[in-house]
Structure formats: C-alpha cells, structure tokens
Amino acid sequence: MxxxxxxxxxxxxxxxxxxxxxxxxxxxxxxxxxxxxxxxxxxxxxxxxxxxxxxxxxxxxxxxxxxxxxxxxxxxxxxxxxxxxxxxxxxxxxxxxxxxxxxxxxxxxxxxxxxxxxxxxxxxxxxxxxxxxxxxxxxxxxxxxxxxxxxxxxxxxxxxxxxxxxxxxxxxxxxxxxxxxxxxxxxxDNWLYAAGAVRELGLLSGDDLHFLWLPLSHSFGKLLEVVMIGVGVPTAIDGRLDRIADNLGILQPTFMAAAPRIFEKIHNTVTATQRREGGVKLKIFEWARATGIRVVKARQHGAAIPLTTRLEFAVADRLVFSKLRARFGGRIRFFISGAAPLSQEIAEFFDAAGLTILEGYGLTESSAGSFLSRPGNVKFGTVGLPFPGTKVRIAEDGEILIGGRGIMRGYHDLPAETAEALEDGWLHTGDIGELDAEGRLAITDRKKELIKTSGGKYVAPTYLEGRLKATCPYLSHVFVHGDRRNYCTALVTLDLDVTVPWARSLGLPTDPEELRTHPRMREEVEKAVEQVNAEQASYATIKKFAILAQDFTVEGGELTPSLKVKRKSVEQRYGDTLDAFYQDPV
CATH class of the missing domain: 3.40.50.12780 (ANL, N-terminal domain)
Known part of the structure; x- marks a missing residue:
C-alpha cells in the first residue's frame, strides 16, 4: 500500500x-x-x-x-x-x-x-x-x-x-x-502503519458502527479516519459535544473513542443523579456499584468469583447496569480512551456496567497510536500492549521511548527540536512509565510535569487530579500545584451540568459564584480531598484547595483542544490564588 x-x-x-x-x-x-x-x-x-x-x-x-x-x-x-x-x-x-x-x-x-x-x-x-x-x-x-x-x-x-x-x-x-x-x-506510511496495526489486532469488522465526534484536527481523530477506511467500518460523524449522549442512544454504535473527560462526565452525571434522587434508588445504585466493582477486581486478579457474588451481580446488572447500557444504544462492544490518563475508578465502574474501556496511548509524533489494551486482557492502570511492530523501551530516568514505522519524520523546519525528540533513533515521549511482566505499559506522569516539592519529594499531579474527579462527581477539572513549594494545593472547577440540579434539589444557590463559596459545596469537596489524601504519603497530600467560579475551557486558554489542562496557563491566570495558599503555612 x-x-x-x-x-x-x-x-x-x-x-x-x-x-x-x-x-x-x-x-x-x-x-x-x-x-x-x-x-x-x-x-x-x-x-x-x-x-x-x-x-x-x-x-x-x-x-x-x-x-x-x-x-x-x-x-x-x-x-x-x-x-x-x-x-x-x-x-x-x-x-x-x-x-x-x-x-x-x-x-x-x-x-x-x-x-x-x-x-x-x-x-x-x-x-x-x-x-x-x-x-x-x-x-x-x-x-x-x-x-x-x-x-x-x-x-x-x-x-x-x-x-x-x-x-x-x-x-x-x-x-x-x-x-x-x-x-x-x-x-x-506513518498513517498506513498505524491503521494496519489496528487492523491486525482484529478488533473491528464491517459489521461494526463507529461513532466519531473527536476533533479531526487532532491526531487521534485522524487515525480513526484512516483505520475505518482500511477495515471498511461505517462511521457516524457528528462533532457536537452536547449531542454525544443522545447520539449514542439513537445511533446504537458498537464502539466510540473519547478523551477521559467524556467518561468522567458520564460517570459523574450518573452518580450525581442517583445521589439527588436518594432513598431506595440510591441504596440500590450504591449496592450495585459495590457489587460490580467487587466482581471487576476479582477478574483483574484472576480470582474465583463465588456463586453468591455471581448471583448478586446478575441482580445488579438487571436493576442498574443494563439500564446504563441501554442509554448508550445497547450495542457497545467497547469504548476506547486516549489523549490523557483514565482513572482506575472510572475504568472499573464502566467495566462493571459491561461497557469496557480499552485505554490506549500514543503521541501526535507517533501517529496517535502506539499502545492499546486488548479485549479480554485489560489491566486497569495500563494502556495495554504495543501495536504490532511498535518498539518500546524505558530509559534510565523512566522516560518512555518509542520506535517503529509510526514515528514522525520530524518537526517542520525545526531541526534542533527534531534531533532532541528523535535522539538515538527513538522518540522521546516526555512521559514516565514502566512495563509489566507481560509488556503492558503503565504511564505514571509527564516527565516535565512531575511536581518536586521544596523538600525534594516528587508528586504525580495527574494521578491526584484523576482520583479527585473520580471521588467527587461535582468536579469538572482539578489542577494540583506544588512545584518548588513545601506542600501541594489544588484548584477545582465545578461541573455545572451536575452541580446545578443537585444544588437546586437542596435549595442551595445555583449561581456559580455563590455556590462555590457555600459551606455545603465546600464540604463535598473537602470530603473528597480527605478521602484521596488518606491514600497518599504525607508529602503528596493536598493541604489547601480553592473552588473556582469558572470552569477551564479551550476558549479560555486553560485547556488544549484535546481537553488536557495547560498547566502554565492556569498557573499564570490564577497565580494570585495559588500564591495565597502559601502565605499562611499549614
């Protein structure tokens, strides 16, 4: 070809x-x-x-x-x-x-x-x-x-x-x-390699229906375009974000790719809705969720699932999870997540619901796709095995290096940057990770985004951010700060699609400025922070946080088009708020 x-x-x-x-x-x-x-x-x-x-x-x-x-x-x-x-x-x-x-x-x-x-x-x-x-x-x-x-x-x-x-x-x-x-x-050839590698995995066929909403300006969307031509998979295309949920129900696709933020939003909307309804429905949901997670964790460890647990899970599926699958058309075989890390809590919830998320990994510089979890061999916390033909090694400092036909020719008219990125014939990804015994890759953080506290301790901010968003359904984005500081702090934004109905049901103010300062709203965030902190070493705990009235957006300059936080932009815009965290030491 x-x-x-x-x-x-x-x-x-x-x-x-x-x-x-x-x-x-x-x-x-x-x-x-x-x-x-x-x-x-x-x-x-x-x-x-x-x-x-x-x-x-x-x-x-x-x-x-x-x-x-x-x-x-x-x-x-x-x-x-x-x-x-x-x-x-x-x-x-x-x-x-x-x-x-x-x-x-x-x-x-x-x-x-x-x-x-x-x-x-x-x-x-x-x-x-x-x-x-x-x-x-x-x-x-x-x-x-x-x-x-x-x-x-x-x-x-x-x-x-x-x-x-x-x-x-x-x-x-x-x-x-x-x-x-x-x-x-x-x-x-870069694109043909990546698309051919996906085809070789045998995940898709002409009987599938792909729903595409991802930006085609992004390498992930571009890869999907070429893959579907190669395999002959029909694609339903609609880039309107506010139509994703409705389109899933109408189109009944068999798979969809998305950034983690979409899965977080679905999870948080479902969770917050159940909390708002309360009563018996909430108790059934929480029981079903706990039962499902118990089964998922047993599967992950290869442990036997007792008959009583299997029976309970069947009831949980009928009462809760089957309804969630129906909302997405009832034909989803799997989702694919890429562009940013997916929290394990979100992955477990979807897997319990029979909506397995295959997490993948790649850079624009590697034609978007280099790793992908395989159905039946998903290990949460990893992005799966390399694509066929993709080479990988871990540098001494933990950086992930990738080689193979999918690697870019270079950066346009930037020879020095190209030489640095492709040193020794390997693409230096800038991500830190490790390979397990089966060759699956786990990404721990960005090399340049690791926080080093003034005490010399390294903290992975994206891990803490993902844990907080999974723990508190009312949050849209989290930004953990603390580089060269003596402790970590956080800025959080509210998901108004979730918080406004919740606030209204409790008689709380729905104006974002009033809601963010309300004691009940702060209490919800505090509970999540305390829960996440309890799992961390003391130097990695969040000591202070602020709830912002405005969400991070692409238009506002805080997010990239693939919905990743622009850390420097956030630090510059909210510098006074961040500095204030450290005026009165903990």
Whole structure:
C-alpha cells in the first residue's frame, strides 16, 4: 500500500455499495456509500489541483468534525498535497501562525465565521491564494470561493499513483501546552502503519458502527479516519459535544473513542443523579456499584468469583447496569480512551456496567497510536500492549521511548527540536512509565510535569487530579500545584451540568459564584480531598484547595483542544490564588 488515497481506492473497489459515513440530516441521519465517497473525493481533488494543490504544497483545514472534513482531507491527499489541521477554536492569530508556518496556499474553512477570522488577518497570509468555504458565501474578489464550486477535470488515478509512501500527508501542530506549537510531519506510511496495526489486532469488522465526534484536527481523530477506511467500518460523524449522549442512544454504535473527560462526565452525571434522587434508588445504585466493582477486581486478579457474588451481580446488572447500557444504544462492544490518563475508578465502574474501556496511548509524533489494551486482557492502570511492530523501551530516568514505522519524520523546519525528540533513533515521549511482566505499559506522569516539592519529594499531579474527579462527581477539572513549594494545593472547577440540579434539589444557590463559596459545596469537596489524601504519603497530600467560579475551557486558554489542562496557563491566570495558599503555612 503506497498511500491513503490508494487505501481509499481499494476500499471502494472491495465494498462500493457498503455504508461509509452517516451524517445528521434534518431530524434524522443520511448515509453515503464508499462509491459515493469516491465520486465526491475525485471531483474535489481535481478541483483543488486546478487551484494549485499538488506534491510539495499544503492545504489547511479549519473546520469542526463533520463529513466534509473527511472528504476534503482525502481530496487534498489525492492531489499529492499535505493537509495542515487547524482547530476551529483557534484564534485568528493562532490560525495565521499555522497557515504561514506550514506554507499553506489554500485554506478550507467551515463557515462565514471562520472566513471572517481569516479575513481579519489576510495581510498576514500573502501566500494564500484561495479560501474555500464549506457553508458560506463567495467573496467579490475571488479570494473566498465555495466548496461546491471546486470541481475539475483530469486523470485522478494517475495523480494518486504518483504519491509515494514517504510523501508528507499531514502537518499537525502540537497544542502548545508548554510553548510555541510545533508542526509534526507525518507521512502516508506513518498513517498506513498505524491503521494496519489496528487492523491486525482484529478488533473491528464491517459489521461494526463507529461513532466519531473527536476533533479531526487532532491526531487521534485522524487515525480513526484512516483505520475505518482500511477495515471498511461505517462511521457516524457528528462533532457536537452536547449531542454525544443522545447520539449514542439513537445511533446504537458498537464502539466510540473519547478523551477521559467524556467518561468522567458520564460517570459523574450518573452518580450525581442517583445521589439527588436518594432513598431506595440510591441504596440500590450504591449496592450495585459495590457489587460490580467487587466482581471487576476479582477478574483483574484472576480470582474465583463465588456463586453468591455471581448471583448478586446478575441482580445488579438487571436493576442498574443494563439500564446504563441501554442509554448508550445497547450495542457497545467497547469504548476506547486516549489523549490523557483514565482513572482506575472510572475504568472499573464502566467495566462493571459491561461497557469496557480499552485505554490506549500514543503521541501526535507517533501517529496517535502506539499502545492499546486488548479485549479480554485489560489491566486497569495500563494502556495495554504495543501495536504490532511498535518498539518500546524505558530509559534510565523512566522516560518512555518509542520506535517503529509510526514515528514522525520530524518537526517542520525545526531541526534542533527534531534531533532532541528523535535522539538515538527513538522518540522521546516526555512521559514516565514502566512495563509489566507481560509488556503492558503503565504511564505514571509527564516527565516535565512531575511536581518536586521544596523538600525534594516528587508528586504525580495527574494521578491526584484523576482520583479527585473520580471521588467527587461535582468536579469538572482539578489542577494540583506544588512545584518548588513545601506542600501541594489544588484548584477545582465545578461541573455545572451536575452541580446545578443537585444544588437546586437542596435549595442551595445555583449561581456559580455563590455556590462555590457555600459551606455545603465546600464540604463535598473537602470530603473528597480527605478521602484521596488518606491514600497518599504525607508529602503528596493536598493541604489547601480553592473552588473556582469558572470552569477551564479551550476558549479560555486553560485547556488544549484535546481537553488536557495547560498547566502554565492556569498557573499564570490564577497565580494570585495559588500564591495565597502559601502565605499562611499549614
């Protein structure tokens, strides 16, 4: 296999009339076959080629997750050009940086709002010859044209056949948690390896239905796009976050990938709802949960499950867990979690409910996927075994090093950074981890994010953050602080979708500013902090915390588009609050 467009062409030849994509249409959904996908991609590719797209060129896509993103991406690749991805939440300045740094000459924008963003920085985009708008209007001077107008003529197959496996397919800019974003250069072979490795695992078939909401601007979403073409799995696409729960019930997919925050939110919503209802329902839920976790832990340790426990679990499943599965359509075979660590408590809860989460691990620099838990061989707290063909070793300082065909070519126009990241031919991930006896990888923290207290003790903040979110269902995000300080502290934000109904049921204020300072709200957080602290060494306990009125958001700059906390941004924004924790020593 030489390229992604060849992979697509082979898929069309193999199953031309099978469903490829399903998209929202009015009050329902409409389907597109692989043959129809091929026709759309062919027309767009020849049109983009007439606009100047081709080998050595770049085309940026500034769009949310929708089927047109996939069609445009495949069309760009078919010309021999490379796709540069831009998150729709990026500012005009951030978008301009990616476009100019990548050398993009064409930009595909979702709508008039995104076009306005580009128009505001047009003087900074002298090399952009055209902006192609998906849902919008053409401009008077020809700079902005509509997607429907992009059609051309020519020899599509010859254009595709000219693309080699080492040709650049994608430039994905890292989300910049620690400074200037870097363009990760990934080839067709990088993606074909990763997609082929997933196919080799035998997890999926054409009988599955994939629900995709993840940002296609992110490497995880991009990998899923290529995997589904390779295996021939139909994909329902809808990037609207507020529709995830409803879509699961309507579409009845067999699997879905998500960031841990989505699973945390589902868990917290279910838990808080039961707490709010109280009475017999809460007692049944808590009993079922405890019974399920007991069974899950026994399975994890390979222990025998007594008959009485099995009978209790069957009752718990009928009363509680089966209803949860039904809310998600009743056909989920597994979820996949990536982009950030998943807490063990969340994993156990979903597994008890018959909704196993397969945790995976990879970086943009490794084509998104390098490790994945296998069904029937899930060990919570690990991200599973390496993909077939992926090499791994642990450096002396605990850093995870990865090798193989999925590793990037390098960072665009950054030779020094490339040499540092690919030292000795291994990708230095920046993550700390260890391998168990079976070769499964456990990630303990980020190398550069480990907290070192003034007493010289190392603390893993993401572990504490995950434990707190799993313990208190009212929390949205947690930020643990303490580097070069004499103890650890935390900032927490409230999940208003959960806390407002809870507060209303108790007659508490629902305004975030009033609620965060209310003694009952603080009591709930204190209980969770105390519970988590009881499990930690004294130097790793959280001594003080503050509840913030506003949640961390991508738009506010505290989160990356993959929903990871930008630690430096939070420290800068809430510096006064953090400093105040240490004015009166504990």
């Amino acid at each position: 030489s390229s992604i467009p060849v992979l697509l062409r082979d898929r069309i030849a193999a199953t031309p009339d099978a469903e490829a994509y399903r998209t929202p249409s009015g009050d329902g959904w409409s389907s597109m076959s692989w043959r129809e996908v091929g026709e759309r991609v062919r027309g767009l590719a020849l049109g983009l080629a007439e606009l100047g797209a081709g080998p050595g060129t770049r085309v940026s896509i500034l769009c949310s997750t929708r089927v047109e993103w996939v069609l445009c991406d495949l069309a760009v690749l078919s010309t021999g050009a490379a796709t540069t991805t831009i998150y729709p939440s990026n500012t005009a300045a951030e978008s301009a940086f990616v476009i100019t740094d990548s050398g993009s000459t064409i930009v595909i924008a979702e709508n008039d709002d995104q076009v306005a963003k580009l128009t505001s920085v047009r003087k900074e985009l002298p090399d952009v010859t055209n902006v192609v708008v998906i849902d919008g209007t053409a401009g008077d001077d020809g700079w902005v044209i509509t997607l429907d107008s992009v059609r051309g003529e020519g020899d599509y197959d010859a254009m595709v056949d000219a693309i080699g496996p080492d040709a650049v397919a994608t430039l994905i800019y890292t989300s910049g948690t620690t400074g200037r974003p870097k363009g990760v250069v990934l080839t067709h």
